[in-house]
Structure formats: C-alpha cells, structure tokens
Amino acid sequence: MIDLSHVSKAFGENRVLRDVTLTIDKGTSMVIIGGSGTGKSVLLKCILGLVTPDSGTISLDGQDVTKADRDAFLARFGMLFQGAALFDSLPVWQNVAFRLLRGSLQKPRDEARAIAIDKLRRVGLKPDVADRFPAELSGGMQKRVGLARAIAADPEIIFFDEPTTGLDPIMAGVINELIREIVTEMGATAMTITHDMTSVRAIADRVAMLHDGVIQWTGPVSQLDSSGDAYVDQFISGRAEGPIEAVR
Amino acid sequence: MSLLSPFGALGRATLALMAVVGRVALFALTALSHVLRPPFYARELGLALLNIGWLSLPVVGLTAIFTGAALALQIYSGGARFNAEAVVPQIVAIGMVRELGPVLVGLMIAARVTSSIAAEIATMKVTEQIDALVTLSTDPMKYLVAPRVLAGLIVVPLLVAVGDVIGIFGGYAVATGSLGFNAAAYLKNTMDFLEPLDVISSLVKGCAFGGLAALMGCYFGMASGRGAQGVGRATKGSVEAAAVLILAANFLLTGAFFTL
Numbered sequence: 001m002i003d004l005s006h007v008s009k010a011f012g013e014n015r016v017l018r019d020v021t022l023t024i025d026k027g028t029s030m031v032i033i034g035g036s037g038t039g040k041s042v043l044l045k046c047i048l049g050l051v052t053p054d055s056g057t058i059s060l061d062g063q064d065v066t067k068a069d070r071d072a073f074l075a076r077f078g079m080l081f082q083g084a085a086l087f088d089s090l091p092v093w094q095n096v097a098f099r100l101l102r103g104s105l106q107k108p109r110d111e112a113r114a115i116a117i118d119k120l121r122r123v124g125l126k127p128d129v130a131d132r133f134p135a136e137l138s139g140g141m142q143k144r145v146g147l148a149r150a151i152a153a154d155p156e157i158i159f160f161d162e163p164t165t166g167l168d169p170i171m172a173g174v175i176n177e178l179i180r181e182i183v184t185e186m187g188a189t190a191m192t193i194t195h196d197m198t199s200v201r202a203i204a205d206r207v208a209m210l211h212d213g214v215i216q217w218t219g220p221v222s223q224l225d226s227s228g229d230a231y232v233d234q235f236i237s238g239r240a241e242g243p244i245e246a247v248r
Numbered sequence: 249m250s251l252l253s254p255f256g257a258l259g260r261a262t263l264a265l266m267a268v269v270g271r272v273a274l275f276a277l278t279a280l281s282h283v284l285r286p287p288f289y290a291r292e293l294g295l296a297l298l299n300i301g302w303l304s305l306p307v308v309g310l311t312a313i314f315t316g317a318a319l320a321l322q323i324y325s326g327g328a329r330f331n332a333e334a335v336v337p338q339i340v341a342i343g344m345v346r347e348l349g350p351v352l353v354g355l356m357i358a359a360r361v362t363s364s365i366a367a368e369i370a371t372m373k374v375t376e377q378i379d380a381l382v383t384l385s386t387d388p389m390k391y392l393v394a395p396r397v398l399a400g401l402i403v404v405p406l407l408v409a410v411g412d413v414i415g416i417f418g419g420y421a422v423a424t425g426s427l428g429f430n431a432a433a434y435l436k437n438t439m440d441f442l443e444p445l446d447v448i449s450s451l452v453k454g455c456a457f458g459g460l461a462a463l464m465g466c467y468f469g470m471a472s473g474r475g476a477q478g479v480g481r482a483t484k485g486s487v488e489a490a491a492v493l494i495l496a497a498n499f500l501l502t503g504a505f506f507t508l
Contacts (some may be wrong), residue, residue, distance in 0.1 A: 048380050074385045085380035087372075089295075099384045149384075166417070 001026050007056030009042055016042045018213035029183050029190040031204035040193035044159055046165045058163035071104055078155035082162040084146035086134035093130035096120060096148045105153050119148040123178055140171035151182055160192040164199050197236055211244060275467045280410055281298030282394040289395055300361050302307030304407060311352050312411040316418025324427050336362055337437035345446045349412035351498050354457030357404055362465040365396055366486035368461060369469025370479040373468035393466040404458025412450055421480040449505040457494045464490035
C-alpha cells in the first residue's frame with residue numbers, strides 16, 4: 001500500500017502540490033487525472049524519490065520511503081516514462097534488461113537477454129527488435145519497449161506516466177490493453193497519470209483528480225461519471241466552462 | 249537608485265559566483281568519490297576512453313603538427329633578428345612540451361569532448377533518461393559521470409604525449425625540409441635539451457585538463473535546463489567554463505612547476 005500524507009511541494013513561488021493525501025491499495029490500479037501542469041508528474045516523482053517533498057510523508061507498506069533502503073525500495077518499482085526514456089546508446093534488449101545486467105538483480109547476460117526477449121514478446125514485439133536501437137523504432141514501439149523495461153524485473157508496483165501521449169488512437173488502445181492485462185496478470189499495484197479519458201476507463205480501478213496541487217476527488221472508476229464534483233465533471237466532459245480555468 | 253546600489257549589485261554577483269563555485273566543487277568531489285568507489289562500469293569507461301582518447305587522435309594530431317610547424321617558422325624568422333636561428337629545435341621542443349602541447353590538446357578536448365558530453369547528458373536529462381536511470385537503481389553520478397571523468401584523467405595525458413611528439417615532428421619536418429637543418433642534429437638537440445620535468449609537467453597538465461574538461465561537460469549536462477534551449481546553454485556553458493579553467497589551471501601549474 002502506498003500512502004501519501006499531507007505532501008506539499010513548491011518550486012520557488014509555484015506551489016505544485018498542496019497538502020496531498022492519497023492512499024493506493026495493494027493490487028489496485030489508481031489513475032491520477034488532471035490537466036497539464038497540475039502536479040501529476042511531480043506527485044509521481046515524489047513517491048519515487050526523484051523529487052523531495054517540502055513536507056508530508058510518503059510510506060510504502062507502512063515504511064517511510066525516505067528512510068527505506070534505496071536499492072531495495074526501487075527494486076520493487078517499474079516505471080514507463082512519458083517519452084519512454086530509452087537509452088539511445090544501448091540496443092533494445094539491453095534497455096529492457098538494464099536492471100538485470102547490473103546491481104542487486106544482476107543475472108548472467110544470456111539469461112538477461114532471454115528475459116528481455118520474453119518481455120518484448122509479452123508487449124507484442126518480435127525478437128528481431130531486440131538488437132535494434134531505440135532511434136530505429138516508431139513512437140509506439142518505443143512505448144512498448146519502455147513497458148517491457150518497466151516489467152522486466154517483475155516489479156510489485158508499476159508507474160505509468162502519460163502512457164498514451166503522442167500515440168495514434170489505435171496504438172493508444174493497444175498500450176492501454178497491454179497495461180491492463182499486465183497489471184492484472186502480475187497482480188501489481190499500478191499508478192498511472194494521464195489526461196486521456198480513454199486510458200482512464202481502460203486502466204483504472206480507482207481514479208483521483210488532481211487540480212491546482214490538491215486532490216479534488218477520488219473514487220472508483222465506476223463512479224467517475226456520477227461523482228457530483230464540478231471539477232471532475234468539467235474535466236471528463238472536456239468543457240471550457242466550469243471551475244477549471246481553460247487558460248492556465 | 250541609491251549610491252549603494254552598485255555595491256549591492258556587486259555583492260549579489262559575488263554571492264552568485266560563489267554559489268556556482270560551491271556547486272561545481274561539490275559536484276567534483278562527489279564525482280571523484282564515485283571514481284574511487286564501486287560499482288565500476290567497465291563498459292562505460294571503455295566507451296569514454298574510446299570517445300575521449302582514440303576518436304580525438306585525428307584532431308589532436310592535426311592541431312599539433314600544424315602548430316609545431318608554424319612554431320618552427322616563427323622561431324626561425326624571429327630568431328634571425330638576433331642571429332639565433334639555430335635554437336629552433338630547442339624552442340620547438342620546450343614550447344610544445346611545456347606549453348602548447350598540453351594547452352592545445354586541452355582546448356581541443358574542451359571543444360570536441362566537453363561539448364559532446366554536455367549535450368549528451370543534457371539531452372538525457374531533458375528526455376528523462378537520467379530519471380529512468382535512478383528508477384532502475386543506477387546512480388547517474390556513478391554510471392555517467394565517474395567513467396567520463398576517469399577516462400579524461402587517464403587518456404588526456406596520453407593524448408598530450410602524442411600531441412607533443414607530433415608537434416615536435418611538425419617542427420622537425422619544416423626545419424629539415426625547408427629551413428636547411430640537419431635531421432640528425434635537430435633530433436639530438438631536441439633530445440638533449442628536454443628535461444624529465446618538462447615531460448612530467450606536460451603529462452600532469454594533461455591529466456588536470458582532461459579531468460576539468462570531462463567534469464565541466466558532466467556538470468553542465470546534469471545541471472541543464474529544459475528543452476533544446478537548455479541543452480544549447482549547457483553545451484555552450486560547458487565549453488566556455490572548460491576553456492577558461494584549462495587556461496587558468498595552465499597558469500597555476502606552470503607557476504608551480506617552473507617558478508616555485
């Protein structure tokens with residue numbers, strides 16, 4: 001279980017997160033929605049320790065993440081970045097098996113390659129992609145490789161940062177289905193940040209809406225359309241009129 | 249505007265400069281500590297050695313040979329004013345080994361390698377590859393910075409040695425080919441005149457310049473701002489800083505070796 005309690009973060013005068021309190025139960029898929037610049041990515045990076053909160057606590061299974069053994073903590077996570085964030089200088093299979101080629105999860109090179117190819121197959125890519133470089137792949141293929149890398153070490157928790165941004169609707173649908181299938185079959189806890197409502201409905205068990213650094217609403221995805229929250233209603237219907245200012 | 253405003257501005261500029269110096273110093277100390285502590289990434293070190301060392305050889309060689317050749321011509325024509333044309337071998341040797349070899353190689357490395365390291369790491373930062381490294385339990389200081397700094401420390405002295413030899417050869421080729429010097433006498437004068445301290449100072453300067461060039465590339469890359477403009481600024485700033493620091497370090501090291 002991931003527990004955020006009164007987390008705040010500011011960059012200079014810009015207060016990105018304001019007293020955020022949120023719980024993500026083990027094995028559930030939580031999707032954080034909200035417009036651009038509302039603090040979704042910062043929230044995710046705070047959990048991973050990439051950004052240090054100014055105040056508040058973040059705990060994983062009851063243990064404060066800032067006091068946990070960093071390697072052991074990160075070994076439990078997998079993450080798909082918005083732009084895939086693949087390492088240009090490494091072939092695809094070494095990107096996927098990055099964690100398996102070094103550190104505490106290191107495996108023999110042949111075994112790591114076999115796992116990488118298996119994970120590539122799992123995300124619908126053929127083994128011949130393994131020896132290509134990221135720059136030779138389309139955006140959709142890069143996202144799949146990023147997904148394969150996120151699940152390579154069979155993590156307990158997977159984060160997805162805008163998984164469908166920049167993809168055509170068909171490829172976005174494929175990625176959404178893959179995420180749902182993988183999270184279900186691995187029994188992983190998932191946290192996705194997106195403003196793509198198709199992704200929300202495909203991936204989420206629960207949804208939280210972040211606006212202006214504050215969690216405006218949280219609840220099961222089945223209640224999203226009847227939340228009664230003006231912010232959520234405006235966001236999911238895509239209206240310019242409402243409490244959310246269209247120009248931020 | 250009060251009379252004290254200029255002092256306030258000066259104070260703010262000084263504080264800002266001191267903050268940058270502090271950040272760079274802390275970065276350098278952290279980088280050097282990672283150079284000494286495991287885990288070590290042999291593949292990354294190998295690639296950095298190849299990129300900084302082997303792939304810089306053509307530009308270093310060409311720079312050195314033309315500089316050595318031009319130096320011989322200058323010393324010959326300048327020396328003729330007081331009948332000292334015969335000192336061409338000695339002055340080319342001492343000029344290349346003590347000064348021009350290390351400085352020119354250092355500046356070439358700043359132009360070629362520092363810019364490339366800064367642009368590469370800054371692009372990795374902008375595209376979240378640095379964040380990805382962290383989430384994959386890999387310390388970017390250890391994986392990206394330490395191998396490049398270590399490679400700079402190891403391989404730039406070797407490049408300086410190669411540059412010194414090629415520069416002296418450039419002077420030799422011009423002196424024997426068009427200035428009428430005897431080949432054997434030229435080489436003998438060169439070898440007799442150089443002292444071990446000349447060569448040691450050259451190699452130490454190479455080591456310092458290599459470390460500075462790699463450090464500046466890594467620092468500006470890691471501190472890069474967002475977007476293409478951020479990458480551009482990081483690249484430009486890294487080359488400027490590396491060049492200035494190399495020239496300043498050259499002055500200090502020359503003073504330490506030859507005047508203390």
